[in-house]
Structures are given as C-alpha cells and as structure tokens.
Amino acid sequence: MEELLSTFMRAVFVDNMLFAYYLGMCSFLAVSKNVKTALGLGIAVTFILVCTLPINYMLENYVLKEGALSWLGAEYAGVNLSFLSLLIFIAVIASFVQLVEMVIERYAPALYTSLGIFLPLIAVNCAILGGSLFMQQKAFANAGVATVYGLGSGIGWLLAIVGMAAIREKLTYSNIPKPLKGLGITFIITGLMGIGFMCFSGLKI
Amino acid sequence: MGLSNKSKEILAGPLSKNNPVIIQMLGICSALAVTSKLEPSIVMAVSVTAVVAFANVIISLLRNTIPNRIRIIVQLVVVAALVTIVSEVLKAFAFDVNKQLSVFVGLIITNCILMGRLEAFALGNGPWESFLDGLGNGLGYGIILVIIGFFRELLGSGTLLGFQVIPEVFYQWGYVNNGLMILPPMALIVVAVIIWVHRARNKDLQEN
Helix, strand or coil, X not given: CHHHHHXXXXXXXXXXXXXXXXXXXXXXXXHCCCHHHHHHHHHHHHHHHHHHHHHHHHHHHHHHCCCHHHHHCHHHCCCCCHHHHHHHHHHHHHHHHHHHHHHHHHHCHHHHHHHCCHHHHHHCCHHHHHHHHHHHHHCCCCHHHXXXXXXXXXXXXXXXXXXXXHHXXXXXXXXXXXXXXXXXXXXXXXXXXXXHHHXXXXXXX | CCCCHHHHHHHHHHHCCCCCCCCCCCCHHHHHHCCCCHHHHHHHHHHHHHHHHHHHHHHHHHCXXXXXXXXXXXXXXXXXXXXXXXXXXXXXXXXXXHHHHCHHHHCCXXXXXXXXXXXXXXXXXXXXXXXXXXXXXXXXXXHHHHHXXXXXXXXXXXXXXXXECCCHHHHHCCCCCCHHHHCHHHHHHHHHHHHHHHHHHCHHHCCC
C-alpha cells in the first residue's frame, strides 16, 4: 500500500510528465486555451494511460523482455524481443485509442461529441507512449504499481493543463509585448510553472 | 542547382517562415528535453531529420493504398519501424549519447512533426516533394534544437561539445556558470526568447 501511494505521489508531483519531462507538450500548448476543453483532454489522457500501462506491462514482462518467454518452454528462455517494444507499445496505444473511440461513440454519444476531436489526438500524445517507456525503464514490481503510476502521471498532466488553461484565460486581459503574444508568453509561463514544480523534486516519498 | 523553384520553397520554407517548432508548434516535447547539451541536440536533430524524410517518402508512396480509417495506425507503424532502426543504430555507434537521450529516441514516434507532416503533406504529394518537405522540416527543427543546445551548454556549463570555451581567467575574476540554464524549465524560456526575436523581425507572424 505504501509503495502504491509513494509511486502515485511521485508520478503526480516529482516526476510530473509535463514539467519534469515535457511530455505531451504539443497538445498541452494547442488545447490549453480554455479550462473546459483542457479538463476533457486531461481526463481522456488519464483514462488511456490507466488502461494501456497494465497491458503494456504484461506484454513487456511476458513477451518482450529478455527471458520473458520462458513460460512457453525452456527453449524460448533465451529469446530477447525488446527491440520490438516500440512497435508493440505504439500499436497497443493506437488500437486502444481507436477501440475507446468506437465504444464511446456507440454507448455515450454525448461524451463522444464533447471528447471526439481529442481522442485521435491522444494516440500521438507523447505522454502516453512516454508512460509506457518509463514503465519499461523503471521496471515496476507488478502490474498494480504500473497502473497506479499511469493514474498518477495522468493526474499530474491533468493538473498541469488545467492550471495552464486557467492562467491563459486570464492572460487575455494583460498587456504583453506584441511579438511575445500567444505562443511566446505561453512558453515563458510554462517555464515558470516548471520552476515552481521543481520545488517538489527534493521530496523523498 | 538542379532544383526547381517549388522544390526550393518546400525545402527552405520550414527553416524560418514556416518553422515546425516556433511557428507550427510541432515537436516541442523533445526539443526541450534533450537540449541541455549541444551534442545530444545535434544527434537528436539528425535522427529526427532522417526519420521524417524517409517516413514522408514511404507514406507518400503508399498514400493511394492506405484506407482512410486506419491511416493513423499505418503511419505509426511505418514511423515506429524507422525509429526502431535509428535507435538500434544509435545503440551501436553512439552508445553514450543514446544513454543521455534515454526514452526520447523512442518518443520520436510521437513527435508531432512526424504526424503533422505525414498528415499535412505526404498524404497529398509525390515522393520527391515529400522527401524535400521532410528534409526541410527536419532541418528547421534541427536549427532550433542546435540554437537552444548552444546557449544552454555555453551559459550553463561554459563548454561546447564538451570542450571548455569560457577561459579559466573569467572564473578567477568571479564569473560563475548559470546553473539554472541546465535545468529543464530554462529550455522553455530560451525557446520563448527565440520566438520573441523571430517575431520581432517578422512582423507578419505576430498574433493578435
């Protein structure tokens, strides 16, 4: 339990996907113009992360890793398929996004119209693939920890994008030098928020 | 040279007027994370240029046979295969840099430049134009990466490509490296400054 909690807190604050690793920056900058859509995208990203991480964890540990195929029989024990991991992970993510899109379209048309445009975008959100790659790098103890890690990084991303959207809504009224308007000032604010988030990096949890 | 005007435009446009990072807002994720030193920035720029150019060619050759509904998966698979090749090559010939880049080599797959150019250009144009477009965009991305890497390494560690550039005397006079430049958030600020300078020079690009 303690391990789960600390993994979660670390993923949200210390290893925040956006401010510590800059993952998912493209959609972060493009979709953070108002709070409502930012929230929608954040929830969708969290959901996909929570669903794909355990699947990729299983694939990594029972198919791809060196010696992972030993459950098939002794002659497979030496097989190392880890060079395929990029292909497999992205295929899982892309097909899962497509699947979720179809399910939502069929059973919750209202949600689909509000989320619809974001869903295909998510397949190429670096935060999702980043989650799987970090999972591979960190070698979690079991699928539960991996799921919690996914939830944590999703929520960290959600916090970041909602905060950014709130600030940008206020920015409309401020007096910014012309060449900095729009993209430039957004970068500076993200940088400042990143410096703010760095104060968590010394935490030992 | 043997290039027609249109080809020249496709190749040179992304370098400044239509730069993928600071105008089209594509590929920002990796532009920020790998640029604390000049060397990984250059390696990253070269890798991305190679992947974009060849992915563009492959998708452009396949563009009439890919069913529209599953095109994203097809594109991702093509890109993922190319990135796997790049990653294996890096592991074989530049292992140290590969270690520094860690997951960001794999993340070239989800680099928005790739999807953006494949969707916007390769699906509607022939292989040669697509190749030039990929090359141009990769170089445009590379320029920004190298500029950021240059300033961050120079101001942050006083070195370039690992060689000491700031003379030892400066340190004796009390010059101190700016440790903040190494930290990730400063990359964003450097990009913002690049955008500021670029837009101050090109007034038509300013937003209202």
